[in-house]
Amino acid sequence: MTTFDAIIIAIVEGLTEFLPVSSTGHMIITNYLLGGDTKDEFTKLFEVCIQLGAILAVVVLYWKKFLVFDKNRLNFYVKLVIAVMPALIIGYLFSDKIDALLESPLVVGISLLLGGIVLLFVDNWFMHPQVDTDEKIDVFKALRIGFWQCIAMIPGVSRSAASIIGGMQQKLTRNVAAEFSFFLAVPTMAAATGYKLLKGHELLTAHPENLKLLLIGNVVAFIVAILAIKFFIDSLKKYGFRIWGYYRIVVGIIILVAIAMGYKLDA
Structure with a gap:
């Protein structure tokens, strides 16, 4: 991975981490378009750990x-x-299987397509929200939202989309569900980053250039994410989820068609 690759992937991460379009899926495809290796261990570590830079934008803005x-x-x-516990437990138990999924653009394409179809209708499914501040979210609602978030361990699903839909299913307003999703990203991605670094620290200690790339990626993702959060909240108020549903469907179809035509997106 070059410095240029790291910056481009970090920009994609910052733009997509809080949008309901799957940052992981977009990073996998971006890495392929840059000529990278989706099976490379440092690449998989990089794609997880730069999400920490993006979620630190939440701490600054809120x-x-x-x-x-x-x-x-x-x-x-x-x-x-309480909300982060399901992700910690399931992520720990199935970390190897999740890593394997990170190599699969096919999984990304299918998840983007199916998730896009869901987003076309989700605004009509939850028409009568009752929870209009995060103070009204009780521990049971928080736990259920945490389980919804776990669906996003499948690349292409989108942590943001899964947790926001989970919040709306628990009677949260769209804006409160989005903000709680942002807040939940902080312990979730901090834990994921810490675990990934613990497992792969030798990739950084043995290759100092990798540490430099990781630091650059986190800084870039942080700056871009600050702008993306504000943009997403405004677009959610004006347009709801439908626009993101169409986007996901288009991107998912492009990926699946490319795979069907014989393009090797996983190498």
């Missing part, structure tokens, strides 16, 4: 939620811990 402590913040932290 710093009062995370850094100003009061009794309400304690409840907020408890709900985040």
